[in-house]
Structures are given as structure tokens and as C-alpha cells.
Amino acid sequence: MTEPFDNLKFAKEVSRAVRDAGGRALAVGGYVRDHMLGIERKDVDLEVFGLEPDALIAVLEQFGRVDLVGKAFGVLKVNHLDVSIPRRETKTAAGHRGFEVDSDPHMSFEDAARRRDLTINAMAEDLLTGERLDPFDGARDLELRMLRAVDLDHFGEDPLRVLRVCRFAARFLFHVDGDTRDLCQQLDLSELPRERIYDEFKRMLMGSRFPSVGLQTMRIVNALRFFPELEALIDCPQEYEWHPEGDVWFHTLLVTDQAAALKIGDDYEDFVVLIAAVCHDFGKPGTTKIEAGRIRSMNHEALGEEPTRAFLGRLTNEKKFVDDVVALVVHHLRPHMLHKSGAGAAAIRRLATKLPIERLVRLARADHYGRTTPDALDRHYAAGDWLLERAKELEVADQAPKPVLMGRHLLERGFVGGPRMGQVLDRAFEAQLDGAFEDLDGALAWLEANGGEG
Numbered sequence: 001m002t003e004p005f006d007n008l009k010f011a012k013e014v015s016r017a018v019r020d021a022g023g024r025a026l027a028v029g030g031y032v033r034d035h036m037l038g039i040e041r042k043d044v045d046l047e048v049f050g051l052e053p054d055a056l057i058a059v060l061e062q063f064g065r066v067d068l069v070g071k072a073f074g075v076l077k078v079n080h081l082d083v084s085i086p087r088r089e090t091k092t093a094a095g096h097r098g099f100e101v102d103s104d105p106h107m108s109f110e111d112a113a114r115r116r117d118l119t120i121n122a123m124a125e126d127l128l129t130g131e132r133l134d135p136f137d138g139a140r141d142l143e144l145r146m147l148r149a150v151d152l153d154h155f156g157e158d159p160l161r162v163l164r165v166c167r168f169a170a171r172f173l174f175h176v177d178g179d180t181r182d183l184c185q186q187l188d189l190s191e192l193p194r195e196r197i198y199d200e201f202k203r204m205l206m207g208s209r210f211p212s213v214g215l216q217t218m219r220i221v222n223a224l225r226f227f228p229e230l231e232a233l234i235d236c237p238q239e240y241e242w243h244p245e246g247d248v249w250f251h252t253l254l255v256t257d258q259a260a261a262l263k264i265g266d267d268y269e270d271f272v273v274l275i276a277a278v279c280h281d282f283g284k285p286g287t288t289k290i291e292a293g294r295i296r297s298m299n300h301e302a303l304g305e306e307p308t309r310a311f312l313g314r315l316t317n318e319k320k321f322v323d324d325v326v327a328l329v330v331h332h333l334r335p336h337m338l339h340k341s342g343a344g345a346a347a348i349r350r351l352a353t354k355l356p357i358e359r360l361v362r363l364a365r366a367d368h369y370g371r372t373t374p375d376a377l378d379r380h381y382a383a384g385d386w387l388l389e390r391a392k393e394l395e396v397a398d399q400a401p402k403p404v405l406m407g408r409h410l411l412e413r414g415f416v417g418g419p420r421m422g423q424v425l426d427r428a429f430e431a432q433l434d435g436a437f438e439d440l441d442g443a444l445a446w447l448e449a450n451g452g453e454g
Contacts, residue, residue, distance in 0.1 A: 007043050007044050008044050008127075010063070010081055011025075011027065011044040011046055011127060012128065013063070014046060014059075014063060014078070014081060014083065015046065015126075015127050015128050016128065017059050017062060018046075018051065018056070018059055019128065021051060021055060021059050022050060022051065023049060023050035023051035023055075023056070023059075024048070024126070025046045025047070025048045025083075025126075026046065026048075026124040026133065027044050027045065027046060027124060027125045027127050028047045028084075028113075029045055029121050030045075030121065031043070031044045031125070032123040032124060032132070033120045033121060033123065033138070035125070036123075036142055044081065045081075045082045045083075045084065046081065046082070046084070047083075047085070047112065047124065048083055048084070048085060048105065049105060049106070049107075052105055053074065053085060053103070056083070056085065057076065060076060060078045060083060061078075063078050063079060064078050064079050065078065066078050069082070074103035085103045085104075086105060086107045086111075086112035087104065087115070088104065088107070088111070088115065109124055109133050109135065110135040110136075113135060113136065113150065114136075114150055114154060115150075115151075115154055116150050117149065117150065117155060117158075117161045117164055118141075118147055118148060118149060118164075118165070118168065119136040119137060119138040119141045119149075120138045120147070120148075120168075122134075122135070122136050122138055123138040123139065136150050141177075145172070145173070145175060146174060146175060146176075146177050147165050147168055147169060147175070147176045147177060147180060148180050149177070149179070149180040149183065152183055155180070155183060156186075156187060159187040159188055159189050159191060159192055160189075160192055160196050160197075160200060161184075162184045162187050162189060162223050163189070163197065163200035163201065163218075163223065166200075166204055166214040166215075166218050166223065167200055167207065169213050169214055169217040170205075170210065170211050170217070171204075171207050171208045173213055176217060176221065181220060181221055184223070185221055190226060194314055194315055194317075195316075197315055198315040198316050201315060202271060205256070205271065205274045205275065205278070206267070206270065206271055206274065209257075209260055209261070210257050210260065211256050211257065211260050211274065212253035212254070212256050212257045215230070215253055215256065215278070216253060218230070219234070226314075227311060227314070229282050229310060230311070232285040232307075233247070233249040233252055233281065233282075233285065234247065234249040235249070236248040236249070236284055236285045236288055237288065237295050238251065238288075238297075239294055239295040244371070244372045245372040248281050248285070251281065251370055251371065252277070252278060252281060254369075254370035254371070255277045255280065255367050255369075256366075257370070258366035258369040258370045259273050259274045259276075259277035259362070259363065259366040260274065261366075262362050262365060262366055269359060272359065273328070273359060273363050273366070275312070276325045276328035276329055276332070277363060277366050277370075279307075279308040279311060279312075279325060279329050280301075280304065280328070280332050280363065280367060281300065281304065282304040282307040282308050282311065283300035283302070283304030283305075283307065283329075284297040284300045284304075286300075286307075287299060288300075301329065301331070301333050302330055304329045304330065305326050305329065305330055308325060308329045309322060309326060312326075324355070327354055328355065328360060331351070331355060331360055332360070332364055332367055334351055335360065335361060335364040335383045335386075335387045336364070338351070338383075338387060339383035339386050339387060345390070345394055345435055346433055348391055348394055348396065349396055349401050349433045350433055352391065352394075352396035352397075352400050352401055353400045353433075356397075356398055356399065356400075357387065357396060357397050358388065358398050361384045361387060361388050364383070364384050368384070369381070401432070401433065403428070403432065404437065404438070404440055404443045405425060405428040405429070405432070405440070405444075405446075405447065406425075409440070409443070409444070409447075410424060410425070410447075424447075427450070428446065428447065431446055431450075
């Protein structure tokens with residue numbers, strides 16, 4: 001049996017070879033930060049000082065094939081280990097590509113670290129001696145649980161760092177330094193490509209037990225102005241009987257944290273539910289009214305589709321993902337409604353044709369737990385438990401019911417392909433959902449009883 005690759009051990013081997021060649025390799029960035037926080041981290045990135053690129057490549061080739069990840073950035077990869085050359089970055093134009101990059105293996109670590117975003121990411125460790133380099137007091141900021149820019153001028157050159165601050169706030173439950181906060185409030189995220197925003201947003205939600213901290217940090221650093229659907233949730237009132245916790249914004253924060261607690265370990269499934277938790281009440285700001293002294297948001301789930309698509313459109317063009325999130329938003333009250341009405345098998349089967357019921361129940365459960373009503377605080381969600389049990393009995397909890405009667409069955413009975421055959425198949429599937437039959441024999445009997453001649 002092959003032993004798993006040990007990135008840290010390999011990084012030390014490379015560091016020795018670099019030292020023997022007259023250079024110095026330092027572990028940089030997240031490895032040092034997480035090590036100091038007591039977080040086990042398997043991946044290590046090295047930055048090599050004192051060796052020209054050709055000499056460094058010669059050293060690395062002793063260990064295997066060397067790939068140049070980005071010539072302009074001086075990043076090399078060997079056996080899954082990233083090795084970089086110190087570099088300076090100068091902003092020359094708008095956008096994430098508007099940088100002039102100069103590699104310089106002879107610059108000091110302090111100068112090299114100055115380009116990094118936050119002090120907690122600007123530390124280094126010599127894996128051979130254990131010496132730590134910390135020119136910007138990152139260790140102190142770790143103790144203070146504070147996110148502070150290394151250099152305000154350099155920090156402001158890449159607006160994506162605003163979202164990185166929010167991501168780290170959520171991951172580590174840190175607060176933002178005042179000067180860094182003030183700078184973030186001025187930066188323009190609109191110049192960023194949506195792929196970069198999507199990636200940071202996903203990492204913020206998926207990488208924390210309490211992603212609400214990231215969302216609240218977005219509010220603190222004034223980033224919500226680039227996401228009006230989120231900003232509209234603030235101060236949108238809710239009926240106290242159902243939502244004693246407060247406005248729609250605060251409810252959304254609670255629901256998002258509950259969705260994080262209900263993750264199942266499948267990246268796609270977990271992210272779909274997390275994003276849906278963020279979006280699930282986007283329809284409320286446009287529908288909330290006071291009627292007869294009560295706050296109501298009639299049909300907010302269906303009317304949440306348009307703002308959800310607008311919000312997601314600024315993150316991705318992945319159609320299936322967007323459609324899956326929208327389906328959750330539009331149907332997030334269905335478990336409650338079906339349970340309240342005592343719906344039968346047909347309604348549950350039909351719901352399963354719209355979206356996976358297990359996925360829906362996870363969101364609806366998070367929505368329910370994201371309140372401060374007594375049953376929510378007791379972690380009791382009768383509607384979800386009931387629907388999931390019934391869906392499992394009907395074998396539609398994790399997949400949509402599939403038509404029993406297929407086109408080939410009709411062709412065998414003399415049907416000719418065309419609109420009429422499609423209409424018969426549609427009617428047959430509706431009958432199947434209603435429970436008229438469960439297997440092919442039943443389907444053929446239904447066909448015969450309903451004028452099933454070709």
C-alpha cells in the first residue's frame with residue numbers, strides 16, 4: 001500500500017537542497033498562520049531567497065518534473081509543492097490583471113512580505129531551524145484576533161482583498177482593524193470579474209462554522225452596496241410571532257449558520273443549500289406589508305426568484321447551479337405547507353419532480369432553526385421530519401420519480417411519434433404521480449383503460 005504524500009516532509013527536503021545550493025527556503029502564508037493557531041495543515045508553500053530562477057529550477061529538478069505555474073509570477077510546482085521567487089507587484093491599471101510583477105530573489109523577506117494582504121498572512125518560518133520571521137507583527141494580531149492590512153497602499157490595489165477580509169473574519173472569528181475597515185469601505189468591487197467574487201464568496205460560506213460573521217463583516221466594510229439584494233434585507237421587518245429574532249437580515253444570518261451546521265460533506269450539496277440560505281428571503285423586501293396590524297410577506301418565496309437570479313448572476317453563469325438554488329428559494333415553505341394541509345402522496349411526488357426533497361428539507365430545517373421561537377430553540381421541526389419520512393416511504397427523498405411508461409412502450413403498441421404520443425406520456429406520468437399505477441403492468445393496464453390505441 002502506497003503511503004500518502006507528506007507535503008511538509010517534502011518541503012523540508014527541498015529546503016535542505018536549497019540551503020546546500022546557497023539559498024534559503026521559507027514556509028510562508030497560511031501554513032505559518034495556521035500552525036500558530038494550532039490548526040493542522042497539510043499543504044506548505046515555499047518562498048526561496050538567494051537563488052536565481054535557473055539555479056532554483058536546477059535544485060527542484062532533483063525531485064521531479066518542474067512546472068512553471070506562471071512565468072510572470074515566478075511560481076514553480078514540483079510534486080504538488082508550490083515554490084515561489086520573491087516578487088514586487090506594482091498596480092498599473094484597473095482590474096486584477098493590471099499589475100506589473102518583478103521577481104527579485106535577492107530582496108529581503110520584509111520587502112517580499114509587504115505585498116501580502118494581512119499581517120497574519122505575512123509571516124514566514126524556516127522549516128530547518130524553526131526561526132519565525134514576522135516583520136509586521138502578525139503574531140500579535142493573531143493574539144488580538146485582528147485582521148490588519150500589511151500596507152494600506154498595497155492592500156488597496158486589489159479590491160478582492162475586501163472579500164478576503166470577510167472570509168478570514170468568518171473562518172477565524174476575527175474582527176477588522178479600524179484603518180483596514182476604513183480602506184475597505186472605499187474600495188470598488190465592481191472592477192472584479194465575477195469568477196473571483198464567486199470563489200471568495202464560496203470559500204467564505206463553506207470554510208466557516210459561522211459564515212454569518214463573513215456576511216456581517218461585509219456589512220461592516222460597506223461591501224453590501226455591491227449586493228443590493230443582501231442590503232435590502234437590513235431593517236426589513238418580520239412578524240414577531242414567527243420571527244422574534246428580528247429583521248430579515250438577522251434571520252438570514254441565523255439561517256446561514258444553521259445551514260453550515262447541517263452540512264453533509266458533499267461540496268455541491270452543501271454550497272447549494274448555503275447560498276439558498278443566504279437568498280431564501282430575497283422576496284421579502286418587495287412584498288412585506290402591514291395588514292390588519294400584522295406584518296406579512298405574501299408570496300415572497302415565489303417572488304424571490306428574480307432577485308435571486310440577479311444576485312447569482314453577479315457570481316456565476318453556471319445554469320444548473322443557479323436553477324438549483326432558485327428551486328430551493330421558490331419552494332422553501334413547501335414542507336410547512338404540505339405538512340399543515342396533510343398533503344397526500346401525489347403532492348409529495350410532484351414536489352420531488354421540482355427538486356430533491358432531502359435538499360429542500362435541509363434548507364427548510366435551517367430556515368426553521370434560524371429563529372428564536374420555542375420549537376426552533378428546541379431543535380424541533382415536525383414538518384421536515386414528516387416530509388422526509390413520507391418521501392422515503394415513497395422512494396422520492398433523494399431523486400425524482402421516473403416515468404414508468406416510456407415512448408418505446410407506446411411504439412410497440414402501434415403509436416407513431418409525434419404530439420399525440422407526447423400527450424399520452426404526459427397524461428400517464430400525471431396518473432402515475434397520482435398513484436394510479438406503480439409498475440409497467442399497471443401502466444399498460446391504465447393505457448388500455450384510457451384509450452391507449454396507436
